[in-house]
Amino acid sequence: MSETAIRLRGVTKTFSGHVAVNELSLDVPRGSVFGLLGPNGAGKTTTLRMVMNIFAPDAGTIEILGRPADHAARDRIGYMPEERGLYKDMVLEEQLVFMAAIKGMGRKEAGKRLGPWLERMSLSDWRKKKTNELSKGMQQKAQFVATVLHEPEVLIMDEPTSGLDPVGMDVMREVMLDLHRGGATIVLSSHQMEAVERLCDRVALINRGEKVLDGSVAEVKARHGKNTVVLAYDGDGAFLSALPGVAKVTDSGQYVEVRMHEGADPQPLLREAAERLRVRRFEIVEPSLHDIFVETVKQHGKEAA
């Protein structure tokens, strides 16, 4: 059994002169929760669509679970596109069984598995209703059931958090973690770092169709060093930005984030702050994925310019 769930090598896709994805190589390890990150228009959706064989790449190869990405291989993937969609006039249970059937699962089998899923998503009372009659939140949950009903080994979700209410997100996160524990590989694409940071163990960041960094979340963070201090205090902290070794101070309201220069020691900062302010909290933290993301994209943009 292959250790890699999805492997991309030199994948390139051009749309009428515009390079959407350029020479992209990625490895999504089996059993991981993988975050595909990047700003809007970076090429995330195009990449996922190529994995799903909705577009063929112009160049490069894609393997799924150790096999070329053919139709049989992608039946083992559950795919939730960014643009959610269900047939409006279809009764929920028929719709979900149909969605499983086009993924190669028999109707009987799908019908059997449907009950527990609807129960879990509290959709049981709605199984005879048409999509039109469901609320937006219920449609989201139904879409999710449609993605997982055929028991995929790999789950690909494009912007899974967009349009979800907090309750829906909690349910979905719980289910995703369950599937993950059951051995499924999960790929999430997002431009919302906070949501992804808590879920993923590996990430890849792409910008303008190219990969700018990837690795495990711990690795990525370590590579960017522990150079951020979270400081909460009473008093006037205006002097902080002028202290030696401080690169940037970001006021977040309840606390400030102080970015130190590469290799600068934060201890003098603590001493100075303790002297001149009432310090309530002082913590040396890893940079958030969001910061790394913004910084890397900026850098990448400069290099490209």
Add this chain to the structure above:
Amino acid sequence: MSAKLWAVVRREYLARVRTKAFVIGTILGPLIMGAMMVVPMLALRSGSKPLKVAVLDDTGTLRGAVEKALRTARFDGKLRFEIAPEEKGGEAALKKGVLEGRLDGYLTLPADAVAKGTASYVGRNVSNRIDLRTMERAVSDVLVGIRLAGAGLDPGKVKDLTRELDLKTIRLSETGEREDQGAAMIFALILLMILYASIIMWGQAVMTSVIEEKTSRVVEVMASGVPPTTLLAGKLAGVGGAGLTQFLVWSLSLFGVSLAMAGPLAGTLPMPEITPVMLVSFVLFFLLGFFFYASLYASIGAAVNTVQEAQSLVFPVLLPIIVGMVSFPAVLEAPDGALAFTLSMIPGISPLIMFLRIVVQTPPGWQITLSIALLALAIVGVLWVAARVYRVGILMYGKKPTFPELMRWVRHS
């Protein structure tokens, strides 16, 4: 058939068949068609009640004879006129009578009616051709009779000697001969209209279904499960199956009505016959026409975002079938002529015209075979193009593509 294709076909079929519009259309269709066939024939036969007319005689001599002729004038065995008693007040009073509804109309015989052969009829309704023709005959007979008598001839004898030809038309075909009273042509036109409307209606259903998948964005989920060609094939088969279901119900009930009425009503009602050959070609040309136009409709649906946007693209696609529909009089004129032959060979036109030829004057077998072969070949071509446009188009949102862009889709996908 692969399980996925079957799933798509099943969904598309059920999605159409379960709508109210389908159920109502399938049941009402035959009723309306039956009415379309039977009502005109009944209307032809049984007129309404006799017309109440007055005679305004300026000759002073003709009243008696004309009133008698009208009172005894019959059409289809029924008396057609009632004569109103003479009124004082001349034409003004008669006009008033007509306007007030006491009279249906009045006939004016001018002083020189016999010499010039003129008369006029004033009535509320002057479009009842059959009654007016009956009146014309009756009055004409009177005038001619007077002229003949004036020339010393016996009107009765002249009438005998100048009896006109009564031409009966009999359509001879392999299945036997049968008197044709024009009903066959009307019937052929009705079938042609049904064929035309069904092909367009079900083709349009395919387009709507493609557009709906785009607007509801369900198409990407579908595309991640089945290849676009399978999706298109399933859609055509599913919608086509629903169309065929309705079409079969319609044509079998037509066939049934025709059979049922041929027996007991033979002779009394001019019912056209439906031969099994006609029935089979009716269904066959519906299916072929459907696949031809539905493939084109599917590519339009894939290329646009809304039904409104599709309208401008629909017309050029429908041009052949419209040409077929408007050229039916020329084809009826000479069903084995060069024009009819040519039109019945052109794919897109042939489903209508070849069917019409089969109904009115069955062409040689090789022509039918050639027409079907050409059409089938064209369907393969159209499907090939449609599959390519469809594959690119279903995931394209935003601006409607131009024609050169569409050509690029076809070449590059």
